[in-house]
Each structure stands twice: as C-alpha cells, then as structure tokens.
Amino acid sequence: xxxxxxxxxxxxxxxxxxxINCSSSxxxxxxxxxxxxxGEAPVFLMILLKGGEQKxxxxxxxxxxxxxxxxxxxxxxxxxxxxxTYFCGTEASGAGSYQLTFGKGTKLSVIP
Amino acid sequence: DAGVTQSPTHLIKTRGQxxxxxxxxxxxxxSVSWYQQVLGQGPQFIFQYYEKxxxxxxxxxxxxxxxxxxxxxSELNVNALLLGDSALYLCASxxxxxxxxxxxxxxxxxxxxxxxx
Numbered sequence: 001x002x003x004x005x006x007x008x009x010x011x012x013x014x015x016x017x018x019x020i021n022c023s024s025s026x027x028x029x030x031x032x033x034x035x036x037x038x039g040e041a042p043v044f045l046m047i048l049l050k051g052g053e054q055k056x057x058x059x060x061x062x063x064x065x066x067x068x069x070x071x072x073x074x075x076x077x078x079x080x081x082x083x084x085t086y087f088c089g090t091e092a093s094g095a096g097s098y099q100l101t102f103g104k105g106t107k108l109s110v111i112p
Numbered sequence: 113d114a115g116v117t118q119s120p121t122h123l124i125k126t127r128g129q130x131x132x133x134x135x136x137x138x139x140x141x142x143s144v145s146w147y148q149q150v151l152g153q154g155p156q157f158i159f160q161y162y163e164k165x166x167x168x169x170x171x172x173x174x175x176x177x178x179x180x181x182x183x184x185x186s187e188l189n190v191n192a193l194l195l196g197d198s199a200l201y202l203c204a205s206x207x208x209x210x211x212x213x214x215x216x217x218x219x220x221x222x223x224x225x226x227x228x229x
Binding site: 002030032034040041042043044047087089091099100101102103104105 | 145147152153154155156157160168170202216217218219220221222223
C-alpha cells in the first residue's frame, strides 16, 4: 500500500523551515527520500533503516519511527534550490519485498 | 562515471503499437528496476531484475515485460499500447537488491517520456 505523505504542498520563504511527513500501514525495513525537480529524474537524498536512526545532509535531516512506521523530513533554513517535489519511498520488511513504494509527493516551493 | 542512461528520451506512439525502452545501469550495478510515473504522481514499481533474473513485479498487466542482459542493461517492452500508458518511464539501478540486508539506494535515469495518441 502506498505511504501517505503530508502536506501535499507547502510554500516557504527563503530561510524558513519545513517538515514533510510519510506514514505507512506496513512494517518497514527502510524509508528513502527523493527530490524531483520539474522535468528531471528523482534524486536520492537519504535512506533510513529500521532502528529509529536519524540522518542528516547539510540542512536536510530525517527521522524514522519504526514503531509508528512514520518518517519525517526536516528542511531547515530553506534555500531556493530546495524547491521541488519530495517523495518518500518505503521498502517493506520481510522476504520478497523487491520494490520501493512511493507516496504521491509533497510539492515544496521556496520563494525569495 | 556515467549515471543511469535511458533511451529514447521522448517518443510518441499510437494505440495498439508496441514500444521498447532501454536502460544502461551505473557501472558495477547489477540490479535494475523500472518505474512508471504518471503526471502528478509518485513513481510506481513495474519490475526489478537482479543478475538477469526477475526478482519482483508490480501490479501491471502482462502487456508489460522486461529483461536484463549479461551486461546488466535492460529493456522494458509494452505491447498493445493504451492511452493510459502515457507516462514517464524511469529506470533505476542499484548495487543491492531490495529486501536484502543493507541499504538499497536507487539511482534513477532521466526517464523516457512516452505519449500514446
């Protein structure tokens, strides 16, 4: 089943912070975050494996709550380059799970 | 190093025709996955191949088929095209197969945009 992302869209001014949430009804092995700009391929941001770890990359970080099967992406001090659609992709636990299931995406627009 | 390369980048077909899309993975990557992305939606899983064997198939009709060659490149074939097949078809390569231990990071190609008229 497709993970649910929220919000669907958000508009920020440069320097503001944002949180994007991803929730799944399945037990997860990992959560992946990608950013896609218009007309381009999705670009990998980070992956979180089960264990509740938090990862960060520059001013973008994420957490994974294994008990709740939820992940959040945190964007701090947003820059114009952060604009795009953010997708979470979930990898289910258990044998035979050979796919990422993506949410519908969160469109982030950063304005000056 | 070259990333994931896909061809063609754009193509227009008519209903009932057949299409073949091609993908070359990153050097050293043995796993190739295919995803369909309809406008405004997230990518939807079609196939995963690892070491030339099909390891996963999404909820797509039998009109969709794929294969992986000894050099790990891959083809996606779609027969009897329907208007609803219009989409961006993304190929992604990875070192590991999904579901195995360790991270399975996908690197996507720029995609093949298919328009069915």
